[in-house]
Amino acid sequence: MLSRYTRPEMGRVWSEDARLGRWLEIELALADVLAERGEIPAAAARKLRAGARIDPARMRAIEDEVKHDVIAFVSAVAETVGDEGRFLHLGLTSSDVVDTAFALQLRDAAALLLAGLDRLRQAVRVQAERHRSTLIIGRTHGIHAEPITFGLKCASWWAELGRDRRRLVAAREGIAYGKLSGAVGTFANHDPAVERAVCARLGLKSEPIATQVIPRDRHAELFTCLAVLAGTCERIALEVRHLQRTEVGEVAEPFAPGQKGSSAMPHKRNPVLAENVC
CATH class of the missing domain: 1.20.200.10 (Fumarase/aspartase (Central domain))
Incomplete structure (x- = not known):
């Protein structure tokens, strides 16, 4: 998006941080639901929610190797939570x-x-x-x-x-x-x-x-x-x-004080x- 024509609040919706944040939100919501259903340990879901972090630089490094953005994302997040990372993306x-x-x-x-x-x-x-x-x-x-x-x-x-x-x-x-x-x-x-x-x-x-x-x-x-x-x-x-x-x-x-109309024709x-x- 061109910053000159983008309202800050709209730019935030479409930022990389926001996109990856939504990805993580979905992964954690799934873990919470599976824990409530007894399909994964409740302690694992709690650890995922408490510790899962997004590292865009690490994600890009993994993606350079695997050539797949979601695999790189899940792998990078899993690295931040240890063994419980196996419950991501189930x-x-x-x-x-x-x-x-x-x-x-x-x-x-x-x-x-x-x-x-x-x-x-x-x-x-x-x-x-x-x-x-x-x-x-x-x-x-x-x-x-x-x-x-x-x-x-x-x-x-x-x-x-x-x-x-x-x-x-x-x-x-x-x-x-x-x-x-x-x-x-x-x-x-x-x-x-x-x-x-x-x-x-x-x-x-x-x-x-x-x-x-x-x-x-x-x-x-x-x-x-x-x-x-x-x-x-x-x-x-x-x-x-x-x-x-x-x-x-x-x-x-409106024409504000100090506003200019032309560099050659004032x-x-x-x-x-x-x-x-x-």
Whole structure:
């Protein structure tokens, strides 16, 4: 992710530390459930939770040899807990860990987007109400048509963002599914109750029918929803950018004290906020 365009809280969700932390969270949740079921010693599960640590540098060194990221991860964590490391990753395939962790990251990222979307909708609503009687020209095909209000324009944005929000809520629910059914999804090593219990601890639902992976239509639904939302943001930003053109001049972005518009043309006030979006 490009740090210039990444909010810190979103960057943290997608950091390597966060990804590996989710992997470990899944492994420890499985150990806890297996201990509760009497399938591994309770003392071993406690030691794993107390002592398991992630060492990214050690993981990379192992991966250089084994050429497999999850094997390298499990091996590196096992080194931090001694003999109890043999109880890590019992009955799992790599996709159980990777896909379930990805679901957690996507769920958390969607929650951040929803919070940001709520702030955006509120800001747009404030402008719609403030400018409900502010006359501007309406355009079709870019040509003057009939008078409208700027509040009406903002209200149309607010309504579309509301539809985007409903789609994102549904997509977030659709992506929040985990899988611990093992290789090719057959539950050959664990009872489905184990998967349900681990997913419940993680705040996920259990994937009803999986293969080696969680079905990818769940991801497609979320990413399509994000593409539609991005299109809405582009529509708003492009309109705001157009309305700031010198020959239009109907709106203007804030311009902070000391802000510069150009290294060669100091009179300029470029629409940089809108351009960062579109």
